[in-house]
Amino acid sequence: GAGVSQSPSNKVTEKGKDVELRCDPISGHTAxxxxxQRLGQGLEFLIYFQGNSAPDKSGLxxxxxxxxxxxxxxxxLTIQRTQQEDSAVYLCASSLERRNYGYxxxxxxxxxxx
Amino acid sequence: DQQVKQxxxxxxxxxxxxxxxxxxxxxxxxxxxxxxxxxxxxxxxFLISISSIKDKNEDGRFTVFLNKSAKHLSLHIVPxxxxxxxxxxxAASAGAQKLxxxxxxxxxxxx
Numbered sequence: 001g002a003g004v005s006q007s008p009s010n011k012v013t014e015k016g017k018d019v020e021l022r023c024d025p026i027s028g029h030t031a032x033x034x035x036x037q038r039l040g041q042g043l044e045f046l047i048y049f050q051g052n053s054a055p056d057k058s059g060l061x062x063x064x065x066x067x068x069x070x071x072x073x074x075x076x077l078t079i080q081r082t083q084q085e086d087s088a089v090y091l092c093a094s095s096l097e098r099r100n101y102g103y104x105x106x107x108x109x110x111x112x113x114x
Numbered sequence: 115d116q117q118v119k120q121x122x123x124x125x126x127x128x129x130x131x132x133x134x135x136x137x138x139x140x141x142x143x144x145x146x147x148x149x150x151x152x153x154x155x156x157x158x159x160f161l162i163s164i165s166s167i168k169d170k171n172e173d174g175r176f177t178v179f180l181n182k183s184a185k186h187l188s189l190h191i192v193p194x195x196x197x198x199x200x201x202x203x204x205a206a207s208a209g210a211q212k213l214x215x216x217x218x219x220x221x222x223x224x225x
Contacts, residue, residue: 043215105157
């Protein structure tokens, strides 16, 4: 597609439920990144994919968070047993290659845990 | 551990004047620096970047300055326009590592 697409754009969930966030990167972009932005904070790195493998998962805050990527395309970020502190905008970005720092970001998924 | 800091949460500038956004970093291994701009309900968009081998990079109205000894970079926008009103994020990376972002500065351009 023309840009990075994320769905849903907004998600309200009850504490304790699982949520799945989706990212469709730009076609042909091999690198894919997940970041989140909590209220009043900067962008916090979560995980990086090169192709279908994730060489850097260092930003995942707990084992409730997981992500996968298939077909060097779509990625899903799953949060199990959501907590209120998980409320944030989750941003996905893709780039052509690891050293192409002009990441293209999606519009994000705003997650609210109530 | 905040490796990239933007100490001004907000900045207000008159249209036509210069806007200067500042960013400080602590990791001396950072060798590539970028600025992103973000409008509400949109993802950040890449604006301008600079390698650590340079001290200045210019692109139209936007100039980024890097002072490695002070571990400081700044973004100058001149002249400032109403469409420049947005949140600006500074980001840095070490080698081919992930981008580390600052907290952002909300720039408001007043007519």
